Amino acid sequence: MARHIVRGKKQTKAWASIFCTRSQLRLDVTLPAGQSFRWKETAPGHWTGVLAERVWTLTQDENAILYHVYPVVPENGTGSEEKMECGECHLSVVGGNQGCELQCDSRSKPRLRKSNPKARSKAKDVEDMRCIGQEEKGGKLGNEAILKDYLQLGVCVENLHEDWTRKDPHLSQVAAWVSGVRILRQDPLECLFAFICSSNNNLSRITLLVNRLCEAFGRKLLQLDDKSYYSFPCLHRLAGEGVEEKLRGLGFGYRAAYVPGCAREVLARGGIDWLHGLRQTPYREAWTQLCSLAGVGPKVADCVCLMALDKTDAVPIDTHVWQIAQRDYPACRAHGAGKAPSSLTPRMYRFIGDFFRELWGPYAGWAQSVLFTAELKQFKELVEKEQREGKSQRAGEKLKTVRQKKEQDTRAECKKFKPMERCCSKDK
Known part of the structure; x- marks a missing residue:
């Protein structure tokens, strides 16, 4: 039986790569965030799913997306x-x-x-x-x-983030993290x-x-x-x-x-x-x-x-986006004050979409995805986990620095004393 591939030193030839930094794409944020429903994390940092009738596993490092396509x-x-x-x-x-x-x-x-x-x-x-x-030979x-x-x-x-931050202070704060x-x-x-x-x-x-x-x-x-x-x-x-x-x-x-x-x-x-x-x-x-x-x-x-x-200017509006619009954008709040998300009328839906298209420009749908992702429970949990790991890593680095300092001080103290000479006397 075939097995899910996991990146390792012995399997470097099984992976192909595309240059892409984590600031441009995070698989752990994009794939499970409600756009596509066919990707699953089959190992830590490894996502497997079906694309173009082929089965893929994707992973990444700081500068590349690595992918493996399984033979069907x-x-x-x-x-x-x-x-x-x-x-x-x-x-x-x-x-x-x-x-x-x-x-x-x-x-x-x-x-x-x-x-x-x-x-x-x-x-x-x-x-x-x-x-x-x-296209490659054969049209495939x-x-x-x-x-x-x-x-x-x-x-x-x-580049999109830079443009949005000039237009929307609230989105600027969210996009920063x-x-x-x-x-x-x-x-x-x-x-x-x-x-x-x-x-x-x-x-x-x-x-x-x-x-x-x-x-x-x-x-x-x-x-x-x-x-x-x-x-x-x-x-x-x-x-x-x-x-x-x-x-x-x-x-x-x-x-x-x-x-x-x-x-x-x-x-x-x-x-x-x-x-x-x-x-x-x-x-x-x-x-x-x-x-x-x-x-x-x-x-x-x-x-x-x-x-x-x-x-790219389509702005899907669900409960999350409605709540964001009411909470963080006064113009939308004025049109929907006191209304529950379930009472979103076609007129109100159109107003919110047009408001964001005018505010964010031709990639308004991409901007909405940033705010939407920030509201997801699994994303908030991911951020908290990374913060804990970051604190743990910083604490480990600090402890390592303290130990190195102690070792240096010990070596410096030892140099102050000459090596003890061994005196041997022969019994006569």
């Missing part, structure tokens, strides 16, 4: 490329269900066709190349390009359905539901130790018959109806191509179209816009 071994053991059937369509494909796509119209039943990457719009190709960079993106795109390493967080927070650039399909699962849920519960969704309808990629990893389901699987009933049995509650309902609506509008095409539409238009889908409200639409559709 099919259950039949025939090699890395597995011939299998996609979903319920019985269309054989190589390498899983990523190359299949469902077409629908109102007059006929859904049918599958083989997805042709060259048939994508030229605008989308230009956008993908802008964000990802050059390399691991480094995938990870750089996912982590959006082309955006300099330190919250560093390395970034917005991930996620797959629009996975991001959309993950946040449908997030409705009225906490972080641990959302993670549980998303993993159950993948286990029930995704493709098993591999197993590491006692943990199995799955691809995210394709639209056809999510739109299939019996999905709602199965999800209710898995504890999805009222969200069970939204998953197949939304999948069918996305398919009817053009499927994956339509969803990816929203990256080229203006923010407000993309947000409006998402809000018309089953199970998608204003906050879910903003999450997808920010974390998957390149709308």
